[in-house]
Amino acid sequence: MKLLRIGASGEERPALRTDDGRVLDLSPVTADIDGAFFASGGVDAARAALAAGLLPEVSAGGLRIGPPVARPGKxxxxxxxxxxxxxxxxxxxxxxxxxxxxxxxxxxxxxxxxxxxxxxxxxxxxxxxxxxxxxxxxxxxxxxxxxxxxxxxxxxxxxxxxxxxxxxxxxxxxxxxxxxxxxxxxxxxxxxxxxxxxxxxxxxxxxxxxxxxxxxxxxxxxxxxxxxxxxxxxxxxxxxxxxxxxxxxxxxxxxxxxxxxxxxxxxxxxxxxxxxxxxxxxx
Known part of the structure; x- marks a missing residue:
């Protein structure tokens, strides 16, 4: 999977990019892609939600792409x-x-x-x-x-x-x-x-x-x-x-x-x- 964060600086929301280039909203799974997301098994949860078709598509055209990880500890x-x-x-x-x-x-x-x-x-x-x-x-x-x-x-x-x-x-x-x-x-x-x-x-x-x-x-x-x-x-x-x-x-x-x-x-x-x-x- 390709995990990303889209939106203005400080207002990014989590997303997932599919193999065919679509961008899906990851908000049903997590509030952000950060340490807590990884620690709680977020990658597996995102994969399961993708397979179940639970992630709505979003129009990402023109939206800023932020860093894929929010607030790294170090x-x-x-x-x-x-x-x-x-x-x-x-x-x-x-x-x-x-x-x-x-x-x-x-x-x-x-x-x-x-x-x-x-x-x-x-x-x-x-x-x-x-x-x-x-x-x-x-x-x-x-x-x-x-x-x-x-x-x-x-x-x-x-x-x-x-x-x-x-x-x-x-x-x-x-x-x-x-x-x-x-x-x-x-x-x-x-x-x-x-x-x-x-x-x-x-x-x-x-x-x-x-x-x-x-x-x-x-x-x-x-x-x-x-x-x-x-x-x-x-x-x-x-x-x-x-x-x-x-x-x-x-x-x-x-x-x-x-x-x-x-x-x-x-x-x-x-x-x-x-x-x-x-x-x-x-x-």
């Missing part, structure tokens, strides 16, 4: 998780996952404007596979236990301000947590429709020029390893989001490539998970 990010990206930035291949946190308030819709922070000169792009947690995960026994706690997957844009990130602090938070810096969606594709998260092609264009052309096959630490690993150090809760890293092609690693400026457009997509498009504006 956004956990993995840095330098592709060999080619580590190489282009001059960083060594990490022996363990590089983990940092991103303000959950950065999560916006897939086509919302992205704000270039005041004082920014190095706002950068990063297409990433997002994992959405569906069940509480604590001290998982290993990667083989990870699939049972994953609700699904989505396209994520881990926008980054490199000067803030790398030059202003010993931590990365300043360059990762600026407002609007995590477009997510357009929908959450449930895990049963993504049999192999390590076999997804991903791409990103800036102003029509392809900058990133990667595949999740090239992850240093695969998705299931990451989920199990993180569960050893923090409790993953339903609705949490994990950004799993980006392939090569970011402005930071491309000589003579300009960073993002007001008026630029970024388009990104992951195979089977949909696409995003944002326009950059000045904060």
């Amino acid at each position: 956004v956990v990010c993995i840095g330098l998780n592709y060999r080619d990206h580590a190489a282009e930035t001059g960083a060594p291949i990490p022996e363990r996952p590089v983990v940092f946190m991103k303000d959950p308030g950065t999560v916006v819709g897939p086509h919302d404007e992205v704000l270039i922070p005041r004082g920014s000169v190095k706002t950068d792009w990063e297409v990433e596979l997002a994992v959405v947690i569906g069940r509480r995960a604590r001290y998982l026994s290993g990667p083989e236990a990870a699939p049972a706690v994953i609700a699904g997957y989505a396209v994520s844009h881990d926008v980054s301000e490199r000067e803030f990130q790398l030059e202003y602090s010993g931590q990365w938070d300043l360059g990762k947590s600026c407002e609007t810096f995590n477009p997510l969606g357009p929908w959450l594709v449930t895990a049963d429709e993504v049999p192999d998260p390590q076999a997804l092609d991903m791409r990103l264009h800036v102003n029509g020029v392809r900058r990133q052309n990667g595949t999740t096959r090239d992850m240093i630490f695969p998705v299931h390893h990451l989920v199990a690993y993180l569960s050893q150090y923090m409790v993953l809760q339903p609705g949490d989001v994990i950004n799993t890293g980006t392939p090569a092609g970011v402005a930071l690693g491309l000589p003579n490539t300009p960073f993002l400026r007001p008026g630029d457009t970024v388009e990104l997509a992951i195979e089977g998970l949909g696409s995003q498009r944002q326009t950059l504006v000045q904060a």
